[in-house]
Every structure is written in structure tokens, then in C-alpha cells.
Amino acid sequence: MHIPDGILPAPVCVAGYAIAGGITWVALKRIHKTSDSQVEVPKAALMAAAFFVGSSISLPVPPVSVHLVLNGLLGIVLGWYAWPAILIGLLLQAILLGHGGVTTLGVDAVMMGIPAVLAGQLFQLRHYLGKSLPAKISLGLFSFIAGAFGVGLSAMIFFALVIFAIPSTLDQSTEQTFLKALMVGHIPLIFLEGVFAVLLCFFLLRVKPELLER
Amino acid sequence: MAVSLHADVYIPGQSVVHRWAARPKLLSLLTLMFAIAMVRHLVLLPWVFVVVIGLYLAAQLPLSYLCRRLPYPGLFIVAMVGLLPWVSGETVIWQGWIFSLRLEGIQMAALVAGRFVAILTTGFVLLGTTPFLTLLEAMRSLGIPTLLTDMTLLTYRYLFDVANQLATMHQAMALRGYGHSRQTLRRRWNWLAALFGSLLLRSYEQSQRVYSAMRLRGYGQQPPRSLNQKPGGAIALPTILTLTAAVSVVICELSLASL
Numbered sequence: 001m002h003i004p005d006g007i008l009p010a011p012v013c014v015a016g017y018a019i020a021g022g023i024t025w026v027a028l029k030r031i032h033k034t035s036d037s038q039v040e041v042p043k044a045a046l047m048a049a050a051f052f053v054g055s056s057i058s059l060p061v062p063p064v065s066v067h068l069v070l071n072g073l074l075g076i077v078l079g080w081y082a083w084p085a086i087l088i089g090l091l092l093q094a095i096l097l098g099h100g101g102v103t104t105l106g107v108d109a110v111m112m113g114i115p116a117v118l119a120g121q122l123f124q125l126r127h128y129l130g131k132s133l134p135a136k137i138s139l140g141l142f143s144f145i146a147g148a149f150g151v152g153l154s155a156m157i158f159f160a161l162v163i164f165a166i167p168s169t170l171d172q173s174t175e176q177t178f179l180k181a182l183m184v185g186h187i188p189l190i191f192l193e194g195v196f197a198v199l200l201c202f203f204l205l206r207v208k209p210e211l212l213e214r
Numbered sequence: 215m216a217v218s219l220h221a222d223v224y225i226p227g228q229s230v231v232h233r234w235a236a237r238p239k240l241l242s243l244l245t246l247m248f249a250i251a252m253v254r255h256l257v258l259l260p261w262v263f264v265v266v267i268g269l270y271l272a273a274q275l276p277l278s279y280l281c282r283r284l285p286y287p288g289l290f291i292v293a294m295v296g297l298l299p300w301v302s303g304e305t306v307i308w309q310g311w312i313f314s315l316r317l318e319g320i321q322m323a324a325l326v327a328g329r330f331v332a333i334l335t336t337g338f339v340l341l342g343t344t345p346f347l348t349l350l351e352a353m354r355s356l357g358i359p360t361l362l363t364d365m366t367l368l369t370y371r372y373l374f375d376v377a378n379q380l381a382t383m384h385q386a387m388a389l390r391g392y393g394h395s396r397q398t399l400r401r402r403w404n405w406l407a408a409l410f411g412s413l414l415l416r417s418y419e420q421s422q423r424v425y426s427a428m429r430l431r432g433y434g435q436q437p438p439r440s441l442n443q444k445p446g447g448a449i450a451l452p453t454i455l456t457l458t459a460a461v462s463v464v465i466c467e468l469s470l471a472s473l
Contacts, residue, residue: 006330045368199407
């Protein structure tokens with residue numbers, strides 16, 4: 001779900017960088033306020049590397065297999081560090097794989113990073129809203145919501161960009177059909193991300209629960 | 215399964231672009247990339263390609279470098295613009311069965327693909343002639359926060375280790391029967407979640423050791439040291455030429471838009 005170089009007009013790319021810069025400022029402020037960044041930086045960096053590499057795992061969904069976005073999960077595990085992790089992940093993807101782009105780095109970061117941070121906050125709500133539920137059900141429910149929300153919101157931002165920012169000479173009915181097909185195509189992915197987040201959170205609960213507690 | 219990463223992004227050399235100081239190079243080439251992103255008139259693409267090819271030749275990067283790195287991102291752009299000539303526009307220039315080739319669609323696809331190749335090639339010139347550490351140093355000197363540059367450096371340093379770990383773990387999983395015998399989808403997903411979870415765990419545990427090693431070497435005890443102590447290199451001529459080319463693209467684009 002990355003937008004490559006050359007697709008978006010320059011003003012949108014510049015706006016993407018401006019928004020990403022603002023969010024970086026907020027995220028770094030929160031990070032310095034709530035944690036010892038010197039302790040957390042190596043952890044966040046290595047986890048970012050693991051997410052970067054882990055996104056290449058393909059999940060079998062017969063007759064095909066899909067690669068997950070994992071931004072919701074990144075928010076669950078890293079919290080506010082998910083923002084710099086995504087920014088760095090996208091930069092390295094652009095440099096090492098040529099995937100995404102340098103001019104669209106800001107836009108891509110906004111598209112993937114804001115949902116990741118919000119998914120992380122959503123996951124933390126289980127401490128308040130999920131109190132009345134058994135611990136395991138609360139964890140499963142909120143990890144599903146956070147995992148699905150991350151990729152769902154990213155998809156919505158992506159569609160908004162396609163509709164409003166990419167100039168097109170498509171006729172309206174073709175454009176609507178195309179967008180509908182694209183949206184429907186993403187629904188299974190949203191569900192899969194939610195299910196995978198649940199499976200992973202249960203695994204971490206069994207073997208290293210402190211990774212889920214921030 | 216593991217990502218195949220291009221570790222050899224930087225190609226050592228003695229060209230003028232290699233000797234160009236990192237900070238003005240980063241700023242000038244980024245300006246050029248944004249100028250190219252502004253192009254909306256197909257007629258400007260030849261001029262853009264003259265500039266980019268000139269830059270690539272000046273960098274003395276081998277053609278094989280571009281050929282090796284272009285196909286993967288190229289597939290994405292083909293997937294994105296491949297449909298445009300068939301569905302976008304009104305002027306039909308060829309029709310066969312249910313397919314109609316449209317002029318406006320071809321123009322749009324050519325414009326997007328042209329901008330993509332030009333920006334990507336400019337990016338390759340930047341990355342192919344500047345070591346990653348020097349690039350990070352340039353970013354830091356431009357005011358990018360230390361937390362971001364430290365994290366980038368560590369992520370980059372351990373990315374290849376983590377990729378190797380994943381490949382080994384996946385191989386071990388396959389040897390234990392994953393994907394060979396008849397397994398329910400649920401069981402396979404559980405295996406993959408455990409695989410990814412184990413990767414996170416190993417990274418987490420490794421990060422504790424890395425932090426301890428960094429503390430022992432003085433991390434956090436002194437102000438951040440420069441990553442690269444080498445002198446800057448040439449600045450004026452390549453910077454002026456690149457910025458002039460970028461400005462010329464912008465001026466031509468604005469002139470065409472006002473016609």
C-alpha cells in the first residue's frame with residue numbers, strides 16, 4: 001500500500017512531508033516525556049527491523065497468499081515508537097528495495113504511521129474499556145480491533161489520496177467501479193490483519209507478556 | 215520468504231558526483247526530484263531525461279546497477295499505470311474486441327511512468343554515490359533529530375541479521391513439516407504467528423544485549439559524535455548545475471501551465 005514516486009503531484013508530496021514533520025515533532029515529544037529514549041532506542045530499532053523483515057512473511061489464503069501490512073501490530077508493540085519505526089522502515093524500503101519512494105515518503109508515512117499510532121492507543125483502551133471482560137477475551141478483542149483498524153484506516157487514506165490527489169481522465173462510472181473493487185478487495189485483508197494480530201498477541205502473552213505492556 | 219535486500223547500494227568511485235559534499239548533494243538532488251514530480255506536461259519529459267541521464271553519466275555508475283534495481287519497483291508502476299491506456303480518456307485510437315486504446319490514457323501512463331523512472335534514477339544516483347553513513351550524517355547536520363538517526367543506523371545495522379534469522383527459522387520450520395503435510399489453515403497461521411512472534415522475541419532479546427554493549431562503549435555519556443569525519447568535497451559546480459536544471463524544469467512547467 002505504498003505510493004511510488006511520480007504518481008502524486010509535487011504539492012501533495014510537499015504537504016505529506018509537512019504533515020509527517022509535524023507528527024514527528026509530536027511523537028518525539030511524547031517519547032521523551034514518557035520513556036527513557038536511550039534505553040528504548042535499541043529495542044525500537046531492532047523491533048522495527050523485525051517488522052520490516054516480518055512483512056515479507058506471506059500468509060496462505062487459498063488459492064493465493066498475501067503479505068500483511070502489520071502497521072496495527074507495530075502500534076500495539078511499539079506505541080509512539082511506531083511512528084519513527086514506520087518512517088525509518090519506509091526510508092529503508094525506498095533505499096534498499098526501491099519500494100515506495102523518496103518524494104512520497106511523507107505521504108506514505110502519514111498513510112501508514114497515523115493508523116499505527118492510533119491502533120496502539122486503541123489497544124491501550126483495553127485497560128479501561130475491557131476491564132469487565134476476562135483478560136484473554138479483552139486482549140483478543142482489542143488486538144483484533146487494533147490490527148484491523150491499522151490497515152483499515154491506511155486503506156481509507158490511500159483511497160482518499162487516489163480520489164482527490166491523483167489526476168485522472170477516467171469517466172466517473174469506471175472510476176467508481178474501480179474504487180469499489182479496490183475497497184472490497186481490501187476487506188479480507190483488514191480481517192486477516194485483525195486475526196493475525198490476535199494470534200500474535202496470544203503467542204506473546206504465552207511467552208513474553210511484557211512486550212504487550214507499555 | 216525473507217526479503218532479498220540489496221546490501222550493495224553504494225558503488226565506490228571517483229566521479230564528480232562521488233566527490234560532491236553529501237549535504238548539498240542531498241539537498242540538490244531532493245530539489246531535482248521534487249521539480250520532476252511537478253512535471254505535468256509530457257513535452258517536458260525529454261528535457262527531464264537529458265538532465266537525469268547526464269547526472270547518471272556524471273556519476274559513472276554502471277548501467278547494470280540501474281538494470282538490477284529498476285525491475286522490482288518497475289513492476290509496481292506497470293501494475294498501477296498499465297490499465298490507464300485502456301480505461302482512461304475519450305479519444306479512441308485503436309479498437310479490438312472489447313478493448314479500446316485511448317490517447318489520453320497513453321499520455322497519462324507515459325507521464326507517470328516517465329516521472330517515476332526519472333525520480334528513481336535520481337535517487338539511485340544519490341544512493342549509489344553516497345555511503346549510507348555519510349547520508350545519515352548529512353541528515354543529522356540538516357537538523358534531523360538524533361533519536362531518528364540513531365534508530366535508522368541501528369535498524370539498518372541489524373536488518374540483515376534479522377533477515378538471516380528469519381530465513382533460518384523458516385527453513386527449520388519447513389524441516390519440521392510446515393507446508394509439506396496436510397495442515398489446516400488455522401494450524402498454518404498459528405505456525406506463522408509463532409514464527410513472527412519468535413522473530414520479535416529474538417530481536418527484543420538482542421536489543422537488550424545491544425543496549426548493554428552501547429552503554430559500555432559510552433552511548434549517552436557524551437554529545438553525539440560526527441559519523442563521518444571526512445572533509446566535505448566539491449560543492450559549487452555540481453550544486454549550481456543541478457539546481458539550475460531543477461529550476462529550469464519548474465519554470466518550463468509553470469510557463470506551459472500558464473499558456
